[in-house]
């Protein structure tokens with residue numbers, strides 16, 4: 552009979568591509584106070600293993616290119632402008648439109664933004680925030696991080712935009728081959744202003760307190776809050792201010808809804824494959840808090856009633872590259888003593904746990920779902936996977952007599 556620990560381990564191996572931070576060093580000493588609510592002791596082992604932040608090396612990795620830029624040798628990276636000493640960012644007017652910029656940051660003019668220039672801006676304007684990174688086409692997150700950067704608008708202001716600018720296009724290093732460009736875009740308004748409670752679009756250079764690795768898009772990637780991963784272009788080198796109002800995202804050309812926001816949804820993390828009929832059933836998972844917020848997580852055993860799970864409070868140990876330390880910097884949404892002002896926070900993940908009552912011997916299906924802040928069941932009956940995966944996660948359970 553496997554223990555919950557064994558099951559967690561197996562589960563982590565089976566699902567490591569999809570899930571955040573499981574299977575890393577078993578955290579010790581994470582108390583049940585983590586829950587901020589009554590949690591049955593049977594759930595302790597499962598909860599103890601829930602790491603909150605994903606180690607930078609454990610993210611699911613996406614980055615197109617032949618070769619993918621993160622596989623270049625250090626010398627080739629240097630030559631490509633992909634290390635901190637050689638990195639330059641251009642911010643220019645779109646030459647194909649009548650957009651006007653008074654102070655273009657351009658390589659030709661010798662005015663492109665350098666790493667030192669970015670760090671000078673960072674000294675005054677740096678922000679950091681927790682945000683989950685999820686690929687629109689995947690069922691679970693690539694990873695959960697604390698991202699730090701300079702708001703893109705501060706760099707746009709440096710370029711002194713004058714007129715006829717409606718959209719911002721941007722792309723990264725692409726082996727100097729136009730066929731390999733991965734680009735994305737935003738309306739200028741979203742770059743210049745943030746809706747209340749939303750962090751800024753930023754030029755991101757740190758993840759979980761460390762400089763961004765080549766895999767994660769370093770030295771600098773775009774980071775776009777509330778969006779799926781495709782907006783957060785890696786190996787960023789060029790920002791074009793355009794009077795074109797249409798998007799030109801590479802992901803749009805691949806049949807994706809490029810205006811979609813992150814969805815609220817739930818996934819299982821640990822659940823036994825089999826239990827005895829005299830045992831309750833310990834189950835944990837994660838919820839992704841998307842644009843519509845999160846009020847509840849619910850679990851169903853076959854066609855039974857949906858039962859509320861406990862949404863766990865902020866972790867005492869953040870895990871990932873942060874380990875046992877407090878979160879570095881002053882994350883948005885946290886107070887001066889490093890405590891989150893609200894929990895769970897939008898565009899992050901929360902862990903949840905439930906001890907389901909025992910059921911008679913038989914074969915069952917476990918399902919989980921979320922209820923958003925407006926009280927709507929998520930997923931809605933919305934057959935549009937290309938607006939972001941948001942399905943009911945189902946797993947099998949055998950109950951032995």
Ligand SMILES: Nc1nc2c(c(=O)[nH]1)N[C@H]1C(S)=C(S)[C@@H](COP(=O)(O)O)O[C@H]1N2
Pocket residue numbers: 610611612613614615616684685686687693694722723724733766767768779780781782783784785786
């Ligand atoms: N330059 C570049 N940036 C990119 C991509 C890419 O192929 N090239 N893929 C995007 C997509 S589709 C996703 S989901 C995220 C994944 O980020 P990660 O590899 O850090 O997990 O990167 C985005 N940024």
Ligand SMILES: [Mo]
Pocket residue numbers: 613685686687688780781
């Ligand atoms: Mo993606």
